[in-house]
Amino acid sequence: MSILLIEAFYGGSHKQLMDLLKGEVDGCVLYSLPAKKWHWRARTSALYFMQAVPPNDTYRVLFTSSVLNLAELVALRPDLAKLKKVLYFHENQLVYPVRKNQERDFQYGYNQILSCLVADIMVFNSAFNMESFLTSIGTFLKMIPDHRPRDLERLIRPKCRVIHFPVQFPDVSRFLPEHKRLLQQNRSYSLKSSEASFKSSDELQKSTTEPSHLPKLSLSEQDPIPQSTELISTSLREDTSENVNLVMSEPSSSTLRADSQRPLHIVWPHRWEHDKDPETFFKVLRKLKEMELPFSVSVLGEMFTDVPEIFSKAKAFLGSAVLHWGFLPSKDDYFQVLCQADVVISTAKHEFFGVAMLEAVHCGCYPLCPKSLVYPEIFPAEYLYSTPEQLSKRLQNFCKRPHLVRSHRFQGETVPYSWAALNSEFRSLLSAQPSEDL
The missing domain is CATH 3.40.50.2000 (Glycogen Phosphorylase B;)
Incomplete structure (x- = not known):
């Protein structure tokens, strides 16, 4: 010793x-x-x-x-x-x-x-x-x-x-739905080569600052997706308030059609404390609810002695939109929920790193984070929002068009933060x- x-x-x-x-x-x-x-x-x-x-x-x-x-x-x-x-x-x-x-x-x-x-x-x-x-x-x-x-x-x-x-990123392939599994297979060889390349701190610093080298498929290389490409182009033009860069990949038209029947699944995997700003998160969800937009939500994370009152109020107004509520002590159960989710949200007032956000991205979630704190250090600009109103607009768009996030390939890296x-x-x-x- x-x-x-x-x-x-x-x-x-x-x-x-x-x-x-x-x-x-x-x-x-x-x-x-x-x-x-x-x-x-x-x-x-x-x-x-x-x-x-x-x-x-x-x-x-x-x-x-x-x-x-x-x-x-x-x-x-x-x-x-x-x-x-x-x-x-x-x-x-x-x-x-x-x-x-x-x-x-x-x-x-x-x-x-x-x-x-x-x-x-x-x-x-x-x-x-x-x-x-x-x-x-x-x-x-x-x-x-x-x-x-x-x-x-x-x-x-x-x-x-x-x-x-x-972060010790686990093998979550057994939990992934079909569209995420196909996206993961498309980039798996790149991740393996990336892990092998981290030999020195100089290489590590370079990898965290340079753009991702993951391959992007051209539309001609993909399975034909009737109307999907046109719809995505139109929706991106409509969403002029945000610089959204969504990249199509491998999922087939049948997969996308099946996925379109499911409402957007939002996950919030943070400690139930005031510094994670649950008030802003639930205010945004209330707006989606008032607009009668389809979505489901999983609110995970650890709870301590003093749980902010907003959580009990939110559970009541969210009603049937709630899929999971509360801390999941089993890691398998936790990662299974992340793999089934589409979008992971942070509304934190305090974050010095953010393990939960990276774990969710590893499980194929599209991250939306404040454009402050540590997040610009880890996530590309397209995943950052400046105001709760911008977050709300992004989620409104994704609720209407969940295929946008389900066909997206993360444009950053998680490997630099791995053991x-x-x-x-x-x-x-x-x-x-x-x-x-x-």
Whole structure:
């Protein structure tokens, strides 16, 4: 055992990352606390781990998330202070949204700044996360009434780097409907060659910034689809408010005709909390309902103690449009719903990465995300909207013409965010010997 993993909030993406590292990287031992009462984990988990983690001379690296106050832990446990200390930021508390600014607890952001000062390396899951944290340090510390520390961004920035969250994309082929299976087969060889090409961080950065190299079939290469091409061209001309780039692919005319009988299936796979802005999502759905447009919806994601009231109200007015409602503990059940869905929506006010959106895209969903936060870093512009009104117009069009999304091939990449692409960077990060790129 040479790598000590500590997770103060062992749930969601925090749990996914720790389980992945423990399972894939030799020499890891994990100590954790359940994903409950986040605020108390941030306040007191260092004291718990001081007692829970036994001394061990074989430890060389300490890897933890920014929920833990690392400064407190290494002060309480000087033996751990000697290790190579890696701090991973799934989110940052300097810009984490609160309903009112006076509700922001200074202590949580302050803990993260202290942790950065004692850590050897800080890793962020996105450039947006890193820059929003670093550039907010000065403003955040102005909350201190006097005798404020200075130049902390200058001290912290050189130790920071971005390594995207490594998603383990499962094989979902057995769950895919026919039209998605055909689209997936059309691009499968490209994905395999893409995974093989990720040998260095330079190649990874290039792949996340350059346009997709996936092949696009010309209309002459496809099965004849009576009236479909003309209808798509007409609908795109009608949808002048958005730059929608929809690419036809392999599904046959019989498949499309069968699919046209099903209403558009919308999925919202996020935590049931205010920062994911469920109010905007359900307001858009209410508009679709009032227009008597056909759609069905699955509202997934984890629920915690305080569920916003909007969820019970929304379930009532959505009525028979609801296909699935609530958290699905079985991963197979979860991915099966994503595979059956057509469009995945984010209305988040806060998102530093967005595993759920990438998982849904992997399952063949058409993503619609805010043109803000981390999303422009991950998704091409055609999948971004600027206002709830733009989101509503896109969904209105898709409800009327569901074949638009069912015949669409995603024009971005998911491979750069996979464990296959990122595992070498994490192995280097967890190496006891500092490498040149650190």
